[in-house]
Each structure stands twice: as structure tokens, then as C-alpha cells.
Amino acid sequence: MAARRPGTGESTPARVHFRSLPEAGRAEKFEALAGTSLHDDSWTDCPSDWRAPFLPRRSAEWAGYPALxxxxxxxxxxxxxxxxxxxxxxxQSLEARWKRLQAETDPNKKEMLFHPHLRGGKPGDKHLNKVVKEGLTGHRHAALSVANDKGPMNVPQxxxxxxxxxxxxxxxxxxxxxxxxxxxxxxxxxxxxxxxxxxxxxxxxxxxxxxxxxxxxxxxxxxxxxxxxxxxxxxxxxxxxxxxxxxxxxxxxxxxxxxxxxxxxxxxxxxxxxxxxxxxxxxxxxxxxxxxxxxxxxxxxxxxxxxxxxxxxxxxxxxxxxxxxxxxxxxxMPEYGPVVSKDGTIPDSPERFPQDISYNGDTRRLHVGDGYIDNVSPAMWTYEISGVPVIQHWFSYRRRDRERPVIGDRRPPSPLGRIQPEAWLAEYTSELVNVLHILGRLVALExxxxxxxxxxxxxxxxxxxxxxxxxxxxxxxx
Structure with a gap:
């Protein structure tokens, strides 16, 4: 709500007041709104400087700490x-994708595989025929377009x-x-x-x-x-x-x-x-x-x-x-850390490529397809980064079906992204065990x-x- 009294000028910042509705359901919020008055004592003042957000003044404690x-x-x-x-x-996926791109002879299909950045429906800064003057520090740079490059892929980092x-x-x-x-x-x-x-x-x-x-x-x-x-x-x-x-x-x-x-x-x-x-x-x-x-x-x-x-x-x-x-x-972890037993080895055959991951708290076992990892605590399984569950998110990039929904009207990604190993890799298991050990030690330090x-x-x-x-x-x- 905005109000302007007679006699005020543009040189004086407006007074801003703020109040929050209760963190509850919709009914409770409407009830709180019905009982709201412009003259009750539930409003707090916001900062008065010109570019301040329409939010209450931070606590003195918080404001006293320097921003990161x-x-x-x-x-x-x-x-x-x-x-x-x-x-x-x-x-190996990157190597196969690069070779597939190089092997394409149809210019239109090759451009579609490259997936150029579009501006106004046309290729933008980076496209198949773009010659980039400077490369990335520490890596080989080919001063020719990708369309004309018959050489090897840069070593992945x-x-x-x-x-x-x-x-x-x-x-x-x-x-x-x-x-x-x-x-x-x-x-x-x-x-x-x-x-x-x-x-x-x-x-x-x-x-x-x-x-x-x-x-x-x-x-x-x-x-x-x-x-x-x-x-x-x-x-x-x-x-x-x-x-x-x-x-x-x-x-x-x-x-x-x-x-x-x-x-x-x-x-x-x-x-x-x-x-x-x-x-x-x-x-x-x-x-x-x-x-x-x-x-x-x-x-x-x-x-x-x-x-x-x-x-x-x-x-x-x-x-x-x-x-x-x-x-x-x-x-x-110093003891009782995550471990893959002989019976729990995650299969490396194409027909048993893991698609699902789940956790059994009673057995403290993380199931990855037809394999499993023991000594996994509930805290490792539920560890999150601001709402994102680390283990589930990590697995989603390594499971058999890695397709992701297209949000809004965005273009679908390049088909090159579908090139992946035909089976679960042993290095995936090793890295998953690494992550679990790390999360376990972090939880212990919290x-x-x-x-x-x-x-x-x-x-x-x-x-x-x-x-x-x-x-x-x-x-x-x-």
C-alpha cells in the first residue's frame, strides 16, 4: 500500500513500514489480515535511505557483521x-561426444548438435563457425572454428x-x-x-x-x-x-x-x-x-x-x-564408514544399469540399482545444500536415464548429451563412496x-x- 500526503516532495524519502503474516496456513493468514490495522503496534520501520529494500532493519547483531x-x-x-x-x-562420454560432433557432415545437423547460443533466433556469441581469439589459460587453443577442427578434443579438466x-x-x-x-x-x-x-x-x-x-x-x-x-x-x-x-x-x-x-x-x-x-x-x-x-x-x-x-x-x-x-x-571416516561388500557390488552390465537409488534406515544400507553400500547413516542420505539432497542429486547425473524436463519454452538440449556409458562405471562407485565418507565426517563436525x-x-x-x-x-x- 502506498500513500502520499499533501505537501510532500520528491527530495524526502518515504517512510516504509513492514509486518509479516504468521507462518501458517492460508486460513490463518486471512484471519491475521482481517485483524490488521494501520495503527496497531505490529508494524516495524524499514530503513529510510533511498536504495534500501522494503524489509525491516536487520538486527543490531546481524548488521554488525561484515558481509561476505x-x-x-x-x-x-x-x-x-x-x-x-x-x-x-x-x-569417455566427452570423448565420444566430441567424435560424434566431428563425424557429422550435414551442416544443419552439426549446428544442432553443437547447440549454439541463440539471440533473436540466430546463433549468438558461440557457434559452430565462430573463431575465438583467446583460449583458456593452461589449455590448448585451436585458432579455428569447431566446424573446421579435425583435431583431438582438449584434455578434459x-x-x-x-x-x-x-x-x-x-x-x-x-x-x-x-x-x-x-x-x-x-x-x-x-x-x-x-x-x-x-x-x-x-x-x-x-x-x-x-x-x-x-x-x-x-x-x-x-x-x-x-x-x-x-x-x-x-x-x-x-x-x-x-x-x-x-x-x-x-x-x-x-x-x-x-x-x-x-x-x-x-x-x-x-x-x-x-x-x-x-x-x-x-x-x-x-x-x-x-x-x-x-x-x-x-x-x-x-x-x-x-x-x-x-x-x-x-x-x-x-x-x-x-x-x-x-x-x-x-x-x-575413522571407523564404521561406508563400504561396498562383495555381495553389494553395483552391477556393471548394461541390462542392470541402475536407474533408482533408495535408502533403508533399519539396515543403514544405500541401495543403488541391484547393488548396495553399507554403513550409510540417515544423516548422509538426507544431507542437503539449501533444499537439494546431495546424494540423490549426485546420482541423477549418473543413472541410466538422465533425461531432465525442459523448463518453460527453452530449447531441448543437444542430443550429444545422451551419449553416455552403456553401463555403470566402477569410478562412479568409488566417487559415491568418497562422497558418503565426506558427508559422514562433516555431519560429525556439525x-x-x-x-x-x-x-x-x-x-x-x-x-x-x-x-x-x-x-x-x-x-x-x-
Whole structure:
């Protein structure tokens, strides 16, 4: 409802008031509306600045924490391939798709297989006859169109497709609509990426995810998000945190904070379900905020815990430290972890290619087609990233029928995407076991993260006011 009194002018911002209906059924909402008055005390004031959202002022606690994007110097979109056939959970599918594309002699069919990006019904930036001047850092680049390329496919690169779902991509600038060259140019064996929702509110599970791989646009949970790299260069010499933030944090702590320390701290604080639940009301206005403790002991505890979180999210690729219980390689639960017995081997014959996955809580058994994995806890099975069940979503890209419904009036994807293995691959089983072990260890750490966050928010923190006064961050919205 909008109202304008006589005598008001365009130079004065309007007063905005807000109230929420109860989180209940439709009948209860209508009942609440019937009892609503413009003069009762259930309305709260919204911020008065010109570009503020029509939402209540955030709690003083929440507003005092710096926003995640204020802590980093750069954040951007992940890779937007624009065509599904350039990504697969195995490399042999990509090789077969490339060869099929090359073998097509009919120009119209070949263009349909390539699946060009359309603008106004015509091929857009990336199309079959496009000659791309620059390739992706670290990968072979052919300075000719795909239509004229008779050479081999670029060697596939492991790719952060979704949280806990590592797939493969053809690293070829001619095939990817928006590759985000900055991500490829700054990629390295030490690079780490955090991904988090940007224009949406996390609804459950960790509020951010981490990967050592160049991430997809939809890495966090399949619905967009932003990417926050640790390093700003491929040599890992320049960190990507906002200038001055590490110095401002180091001063009250009494020791020098490293970029890896701060990244691990953020992972410990936000990459767990209690963060999402604790700040659920504040997160209704999208955008994560990170409470930065100035308690040296708490900070050190968070760093130790965060390094393990990063190690798990990256499948052991980052922050490995055998002395700290983080050996190199795929993480494993210390005991009673997921295991495939001889009788439970997932069949690798075409006629028994798994189509369905299910879970039996009584036997703690995960059924994959005619095979199964034992010692799977209910928490592993139900682990989610903002409403997306990780295991079920992971399996949907590897089952026999991988067709997905076309949303709206979008074009169906290229038929190349239907080229896949004729049977379940052993590497699928190995990776599924890896994911289950990782989820099991993450679940075991959640109580520690919850208790740590409780202690952090109960104590002194480095506030947005202090960071703004120091010139480290820009003006903070109310």
C-alpha cells in the first residue's frame, strides 16, 4: 500500500513500514489480515535511505557483521557453459561426444548438435563457425572454428559442477558460452573457491560450499550464486581478501592472520546447518554475513576446524596435514564408514544399469540399482545444500536415464548429451563412496561448529563500523 500526503516532495524519502503474516496456513493468514490495522503496534520501520529494500532493519547483531562480499576483493559468477554436453561425470562420454560432433557432415545437423547460443533466433556469441581469439589459460587453443577442427578434443579438466559433485568439462573457450577467464587465469594447485547464494536465501544445510575445482555458475546448489576465490593470482602470492581486512583482524587478535587462516575461519563459521538456522530471519534478505571474533583462542579453534572443513569439501585436495589427521587423498571416516561388500557390488552390465537409488534406515544400507553400500547413516542420505539432497542429486547425473524436463519454452538440449556409458562405471562407485565418507565426517563436525558459532556471536567481534572507520569496507547498508 502506498500513500502520499499533501505537501510532500520528491527530495524526502518515504517512510516504509513492514509486518509479516504468521507462518501458517492460508486460513490463518486471512484471519491475521482481517485483524490488521494501520495503527496497531505490529508494524516495524524499514530503513529510510533511498536504495534500501522494503524489509525491516536487520538486527543490531546481524548488521554488525561484515558481509561476505565485503571481506573479498573480488567475487564473480562461476563458469556458465551454456550447453550441457560439454560436461559429464566421466571423460569417455566427452570423448565420444566430441567424435560424434566431428563425424557429422550435414551442416544443419552439426549446428544442432553443437547447440549454439541463440539471440533473436540466430546463433549468438558461440557457434559452430565462430573463431575465438583467446583460449583458456593452461589449455590448448585451436585458432579455428569447431566446424573446421579435425583435431583431438582438449584434455578434459575436473570441474566443480555442484557441491560434492565433481564432474569433467572440455576446457575449450569455443564451447563455453561464458567461461569467466579470470577463474581460469588464477587457477592453481593451491586455489580454493567458496561458493554461496547471492540473490536467494539458504534454506538448510551449509550456507556456503567449497571446492578446489573451477566452479560452475550453479555450483552451490544448482540455482546460481557467487564465487569467492582465496587467491587473486595463479602463483598464490596475492590473496583475494579486501585490502586491509587481514591487518585489521590481526591487530586485536595479537598475531598475524594468514589468508589461509581467514578462509578456513569463514568455512568453520558458515559451512554448516546451524549458521543457516541461527540467522534464518536475517537471511530472508539474501546475503551472508560473517561474525569475525577478536578472541584469539576462538579464532584459532575456528581455523583448526575450518581447515578440516575445507579438506573435506575439496575431497582432500587442500589443507592436507597427516599430523593433524588430514592425510592426502580422499578422506575416510575413522571407523564404521561406508563400504561396498562383495555381495553389494553395483552391477556393471548394461541390462542392470541402475536407474533408482533408495535408502533403508533399519539396515543403514544405500541401495543403488541391484547393488548396495553399507554403513550409510540417515544423516548422509538426507544431507542437503539449501533444499537439494546431495546424494540423490549426485546420482541423477549418473543413472541410466538422465533425461531432465525442459523448463518453460527453452530449447531441448543437444542430443550429444545422451551419449553416455552403456553401463555403470566402477569410478562412479568409488566417487559415491568418497562422497558418503565426506558427508559422514562433516555431519560429525556439525556440533563443534554450532558450539563454536554460539561462542563467537556471544563474544566481541570486529564490527562493520570499525572496518568502515578504518576504510577497509565501504558504507554498509542498514
Amino acid at each position: 562480499d565485503q571481506l573479498f576483493d573480488y567475487d564473480g559468477s562461476g563458469v556458465m557453459p551454456g550447453r550441457t554436453w560439454v560436461i559429464a561425470p566421466d571423460t 575436473r570441474y566443480g559442477f555442484r557441491s560434492f559433485d565433481r564432474q569433467w568439462i572440455i576446457p575449450d573457450a569455443r564451447l563455453i558460452n561464458q567461461a569467466n577467464p579470470n577463474l581460469w587465469a588464477t587457477n592453481s594447485p593451491r586455489q580454493i573457491y567458496a561458493t554461496a547464494p547471492h540473490d536467494r536465501t539458504p534454506t538448510g544445510g551449509p550456507a556456503l560450499a567449497i571446492t578446489s575445482l573451477i566452479p560452475d555458475l550453479h555450483h552451490y546448489n544448482g540455482r546460481g550464486g557467487r564465487v569467492f576465490p582465496l587467491w587473486a593470482d595463479s602463483e598464490s602470492k596475492t590473496h583475494n581478501f579486501a585490502p586491509g581486512i587481514i591487518a585489521e583482524l590481526s591487530a586485536p587478535l595479537g598475531f598475524e592472520v594468514t589468508p589461509e587462516d581467514l578462509f578456513a575461519y569463514i568455512a568453520a563459521v558458515a559451512a554448516h546447518p546451524d549458521y543457516t538456522a541461527r540467522f534464518a530471519k536475517d537471511l530472508k534478505q539474501p546475503g551472508l554475513r560473517i561474525p569475525l571474533t577478536v578472541d584469539a583462542d576462538l579464532f584459532a579453534q575456528a581455523v583448526r576446524l575450518g581447515r578440516e572443513i575445507v579438506w573435506l569439501h575439496t575431497f582432500g585436495d587442500r589443507f592436507a596435514d597427516p599430523a593433524a589427521g588430514r592425510p592426502a587423498g580422499a578422506p575416510r 556440533p563443534q561448529q554450532a558450539e563454536l558459532l554460539k561462542r563467537i556471536v556471544s563474544g566481541p567481534t570486529l564490527t562493520t563500523d570499525r572496518l568502515r572507520e578504518a576504510g577497509v569496507i565501504a558504507e554498509v547498508p542498514s
